[in-house]
Amino acid sequence: MLFHFKDKFPQLTAYWDRYLPLQKRMEVPAKTVLLEEGKTSSNYIFIEKGCVRLAFNNNGTDKTVQFFFENEGLTSLESFLKNTPSLFTIETIEPSVIYALPKKHFQDLMTELSVEPGFADMILNIFAERQLHYMHEFVSFIRDTPEQRYQNLLNERPHIVQRVPQHYIASYLGISRVHLSRIKSALARKR
Amino acid sequence: MLFHFKDKFPQLTAYWDRYLPLQKRMEVPAKTVLLEEGKTSSNYIFIEKGCVRLAFNNNGTDKTVQFFFENEGLTSLESFLKNTPSLFTIETIEPSVIYALPKKHFQDLMTELSVEPGFADMILNIFAERQLHYMHEFVSFIRDTPEQRYQNLLNERPHIVQRVPQHYIASYLGISRVHLSRIKSALARKR
DNA sequence: TTCACTTGGTAACATATGTTATCGTTTGCC
DNA sequence: GGCAAACGATAACATATGTTACCAAGTGAA
Numbered sequence: 110m111l112f113h114f115k116d117k118f119p120q121l122t123a124y125w126d127r128y129l130p131l132q133k134r135m136e137v138p139a140k141t142v143l144l145e146e147g148k149t150s151s152n153y154i155f156i157e158k159g160c161v162r163l164a165f166n167n168n169g170t171d172k173t174v175q176f177f178f179e180n181e182g183l184t185s186l187e188s189f190l191k192n193t194p195s196l197f198t199i200e201t202i203e204p205s206v207i208y209a210l211p212k213k214h215f216q217d218l219m220t221e222l223s224v225e226p227g228f229a230d231m232i233l234n235i236f237a238e239r240q241l242h243y244m245h246e247f248v249s250f251i252r253d254t255p256e257q258r259y260q261n262l263l264n265e266r267p268h269i270v271q272r273v274p275q276h277y278i279a280s281y282l283g284i285s286r287v288h289l290s291r292i293k294s295a296l297a298r299k300r
Numbered sequence: 301m302l303f304h305f306k307d308k309f310p311q312l313t314a315y316w317d318r319y320l321p322l323q324k325r326m327e328v329p330a331k332t333v334l335l336e337e338g339k340t341s342s343n344y345i346f347i348e349k350g351c352v353r354l355a356f357n358n359n360g361t362d363k364t365v366q367f368f369f370e371n372e373g374l375t376s377l378e379s380f381l382k383n384t385p386s387l388f389t390i391e392t393i394e395p396s397v398i399y400a401l402p403k404k405h406f407q408d409l410m411t412e413l414s415v416e417p418g419f420a421d422m423i424l425n426i427f428a429e430r431q432l433h434y435m436h437e438f439v440s441f442i443r444d445t446p447e448q449r450y451q452n453l454l455n456e457r458p459h460i461v462q463r464v465p466q467h468y469i470a471s472y473l474g475i476s477r478v479h480l481s482r483i484k485s486a487l488a489r490k491r
Numbered sequence: 492t493t494c495a496c497t498t499g500g501t502a503a504c505a506t507a508t509g510t511t512a513t514c515g516t517t518t519g520c521c
Numbered sequence: 522g523g524c525a526a527a528c529g530a531t532a533a534c535a536t537a538t539g540t541t542a543c544c545a546a547g548t549g550a551a
Binding site for chain 1: 356358363364365377378381387410414419420421423424427428430431432434435437438439441442443471472473474
């Protein structure tokens with residue numbers, strides 16, 4: 110849920126405790142599909158342990174859009190907000206422990222929260238951050254070569270490179286797995 | 301301002317009328333720099349007439365991130381929200397008529413608006429849309445070839461292709477202007 | 492252990508894309 | 522009108538990247 114912003118917005122803590130029982134806790138193996146492409150997203154997912162990817166299928170080839178780890182939350186946003194078929198699949202990469210908050214309770218929470226002072230500011234902050242994140246990704250695509258993009262990943266989010274299989278990373282970078290392999294060996298030779 | 305959402309959120313209209321006098325109206329020629337990379341963004345810009353781009357300089361090469369047209373608003377968001385040096389330049393493409401709302405008044409407006417019923421919902425909607433926009437751009441990069449991306453532009457936002465010089469579009473698509481020219485002639489041959 | 496599956500590396504070749512240079516046209520300005 | 526700058530097309534060549542195929546190591550389940 111929004112609860113991954115607990116640290117930044119302490120007023121959320123009380124809500125977290127109260128909404129905890131409404132969430133469904135699940136322990137799932139790797140490669141478990143939590144939301145299937147084409148179905149409507151009806152849960153907000155919070156990751157207690159493990160790692161998850163947001164992906165889609167393009168003419169039989171699998172493409173990864175984003176990776177999520179412990180204490181992060183996600184959903185297929187457009188589907189969740191607009192009740193439309195999800196363009197994306199949500200799938201675990203490692204065996205994971207996740208909490209699912211049904212949409213109905215999510216909406217209740219939003220209603221409750223909206224009277225909280227500073228709520229608008231909080232929403233603005235949270236969404237601005239996400240927007241800036243995607244915008245930076247976009248800028249990286251038009252500015253950097255794939256090799257530079259891989260180096261950025263290594264420098265800024267090394268946990269992704271460490272925990273995620275390489276072919277997922279390749280599709281996330283927008284290149285083939287063969288080319289990512291080439292990039293890695295080129296970098297190794299440079300040192 | 302947020303006023304480009306007037307149609308979607310009619311409750312904004314009264315505020316628009318009241319804040320209009322606080323905005324600075326400017327008629328500027330093409331290629332006018334409205335915000336320079338490295339300076340702090342202190343205005344929210346609304347376009348009455350003309351067209352504007354958000355861009356940055358990368359080792360001497362100019363890259364365009366986004367295009368804006370009549371009845372759209374923009375700022376260098378990160379700079380505007382966090383008072384940091386802007387990573388981007390804002391520059392007119394055509395001779396334009398723009399309104400600039402100083403940050404101080406923007407903040408006043410937000411404070412006033414926050415008591416308005418449905419405000420949180422409005423903010424969430426606006427930012428969700430922007431987030432989805434950038435996310436779709438990202439997805440397009442990892443899914444489509446440059447040729448497909450150009451066709452998407454032609455189909456979904458033909459006004460951009462019609463009004464914007466080609467080399468800006470090339471950098472926006474993440475390719476060289478020579479390659480965009482090749483793509484165009486390849487498409488022409490196909491028909 | 493064995494077996495199937497996943498993961499990651501590499502080679503060879505095909506294709507896509509960048510770079511540089513040149514040319515003709517258009518546009519804006521004096 | 523004339524000049525400089527912007528714009529867009531194209532060619533030739535260099536480099537980056539995709540595709541297909543093959544191999545080796547690691548992993549997990551029966």
